[in-house]
Amino acid sequence: MQVLLVEDEIVTRESARITLESLGYGVTAVGDGDEALKAFAQQDFDVVVMDIKMPVMDGLEATRRIRSSQGGQSAVPIIALTGFSPRELPNIQDAGINAFIEKPFEFNNLIKTIRSFAA
Numbered sequence: 001m002q003v004l005l006v007e008d009e010i011v012t013r014e015s016a017r018i019t020l021e022s023l024g025y026g027v028t029a030v031g032d033g034d035e036a037l038k039a040f041a042q043q044d045f046d047v048v049v050m051d052i053k054m055p056v057m058d059g060l061e062a063t064r065r066i067r068s069s070q071g072g073q074s075a076v077p078i079i080a081l082t083g084f085s086p087r088e089l090p091n092i093q094d095a096g097i098n099a100f101i102e103k104p105f106e107f108n109n110l111i112k113t114i115r116s117f118a119a
Helices: 010-022 033-042 059-067 107-115
Strands: 002-006 026-030 047-051 078-082 099-102
Touching: 002 010, 002 033, 010 026, 010 107, 026 033, 033 047, 033 059, 047 059, 047 107, 059 078, 078 107, 099 107
Parallel strands: 002 026, 002 047, 047 078, 078 099
Antiparallel strands: none
């Protein structure tokens, strides 16, 4: 399974990348929504783990752009990973987010959520 991990906080990004790779996932890790769109244009992913609040381009805008892209990849499952609660982001589902994990998060919860989208 190929995972696009989009997280601006380097410690969180690297620890998630290492954990996912240790479980056999292929991981492309980037630091903002703009980098995510560039990676998304170059490779197919099975799931996207997307931070919401990031510099350059936030996760909601990146998700909207992924959803509006052409081709089958526009329907890729996107898991929000954020310090906001769902109540603080009422438009999160409108952007096309499929699942939501609040920070701080437990890796078991992240893995379980990713696996829920496995084909």
